[in-house]
Amino acid sequence: MSFIELKNINKSFGKKNSKVDVLEDLNLSIEKGELVAIMGKSGSGKTTLLNILAGIDTPDSGEYLFDEKPMKIRNAADGVKFRRNNIGIVLQHFALINDFTVSENIEVGLWESGLSIVEKNKRIIEVMEQLQISDLKDKYPGKLSGGEKQRVAIGRAIICRPSLLLADEPTGSLDSSTEENIIKIIQDLNKTNGTTVIVVTHDDEVAKSCMRTIHLEKH
Ligand SMILES: Nc1ncnc2c1ncn2[C@@H]1O[C@H](COP(=O)(O)OP(=O)(O)OP(=O)(O)O)[C@@H](O)[C@H]1O
Ligand SMILES: [Mg+2]
Structure with a gap:
């Protein structure tokens, strides 16, 4: 069985006349250690x-198996718990906290982790080294370039050592040379840390850097 399995997933928004069917009978399998691009209009x-x-949203019908177990998200707290243990999320616009420094922003990913301060600090140092942002540790987001901000956001996403990293257009706000740097970092996380990565992108270069591409149709 695959690491991630979606079977006949349906999701629509709105009611009656204004109903939009977004996902229709979607089937998807992703293996552990894959680096997958998702493209579509x-x-x-x-x-x-x-x-x-x-686990931020739930399908209307269909089955979602994560690591061979059926997903059971009954309320927001279930979703928070699931993400805390399994998922890292990276977004196009970084979503950093402006009055936190780089290291404090990364530490956000360890809130409620239950780790000791010593262990937290050790991890923050490790992650900053891996992402080559150690020099920036006391800077505030307002003083960083887009690529630097995205590396901090990636740091926050991976510090809890998620088995699955989800990135929604992570290079959408970056120029092409910075984009290349972020692609390399994502590839490195996939290879070195063994993290399964799913990257939503509009960019052919990003998709080419992945192992395969899944295309979503617009309904
Ligand atoms: N919470 C919501 N309520 C109502 N409609 C929604 C909601 N979320 C998404 N939609 C609708 O579902 C469709 C798919 O949205 P979604 O954000 O998943 O698209 P996308 O592929 O990520 O697009 P983009 O490339 O522009 O980010 C759109 O028509 C959108 O308007
Ligand atoms: Mg989108």
Whole structure:
């Protein structure tokens, strides 16, 4: 069985006349250690799909198996717990906290982890080294470039050592040389840390850097 299995997933928004069927009978399998791109037109349901995978949203029908276990998200707290233990999320616009430094922003990913301060600090140092942002540790987001901000956001996402990293257009706000750097970092996390990664992208270069591409159709 695959690490992630979606079987006949349906998701729509709205009611009656204004109903939009976003995902229709979607089937998907992703193996542990894969680096997968998701492409599709605007409105084809890419973010909706990531939200379902992250337990932020639930499908109307169908089955979602994560690591061979059926997902059971009954309320918001279940989703928070699931993400805390399993998922890292990276977004296009970084979503950093402006009055936190780089290291404090990364530490956000360890809130409620239950780790000791010593262990937290050790991990923060390790992650900053891996992402080559140690020099920036006391800087505030307002003083960082887009690529630097995204590396901090990736640090926050991976510090809890998630088995699945979900990235929604992570290079969407970056120029092409910075994009290349972020792609390399994502590839390195996939290879070195063994993290399974799903990247939503509109960019062919990003998709080419992945092992395979899943195309969503617009309904
Ligand atoms: N919470 C919601 N309530 C109502 N409609 C929604 C909601 N979330 C998404 N939609 C609709 O579902 C469709 C798919 O949205 P989604 O954000 O998943 O698309 P996307 O593929 O990520 O697009 P983009 O490339 O523009 O980010 C759109 O028509 C959108 O308007
Ligand atoms: Mg989207």
